[in-house]
Amino acid sequence: MAFEALDELLDESLPLPIAGTIYRVPAPSAAIGLRTQALINAAAVAADGGAVDEQVLGDAAERDLYADVLGTAHGQMVDDAVPWPALKHAALTAMVWIAQDKSAAETFWNSGGAPSQAAPNRAQRRLAAASSTKSRGSTSGTSGRKAPARAAAKKAAPSR
Known part of the structure; x- marks a missing residue:
């Protein structure tokens, strides 16, 4: 088995729809x-x-x-008089694509650039990590045996 040509395996552009036009951001150098x-x-x-x-x-x-991160799409956007907020959002999306991947860029794009929509904050990430981490068992050397039935029944009995 031989390696395939990388340019045939990767889609090296980022399509960004703005006002009915798809601007293709090429892969950066x-x-x-x-x-x-x-x-x-x-x-x-x-x-x-x-x-x-x-x-x-x-x-x-x-x-x-x-201009660097948008490549040729930058000139096209300027020529088409794309509004500044849209150009800025496109550039920031391209930066996310470059630094992470297309999926992260799509999430950022679809959030409108609102960080709270794109990714959880640090407290939410920590909470998610803590809740998904199984707690370790006791390391004291004692077993976690259940109480004898007699003690359990005594606890359940109403007091007089």
Whole structure:
């Protein structure tokens, strides 16, 4: 068995419908992908109260990131006079696609960019993780035997 050509296996574009037109965002270059990943990671660290990587955030501010992540779709959107909020949402969706995958980008797109709609907050993620994690048994070395029937019956009897 031989490896298939990767470009035949992957759909390397992101179709974004805006006002009746499908804009195809092409896959970014490796350099743009790596820079976008670094920017998103730095933003996440900063949002969690961590130290901000000034180099990463400074570099991103110097470049036209939206044009980079949208590729040829950016020029088409500008030529079609797409409203700024739609272009911004498309660029942020492309960033999610680059940093994660198409499924995450679709969730973000369909949420209208509302983080609360796109993903649970930290407390909800922790609660979900805690509720799905099975509790460990006792490690004290004692067994969890049930009380004898006599003691159980005594507890159930009404007091006088």
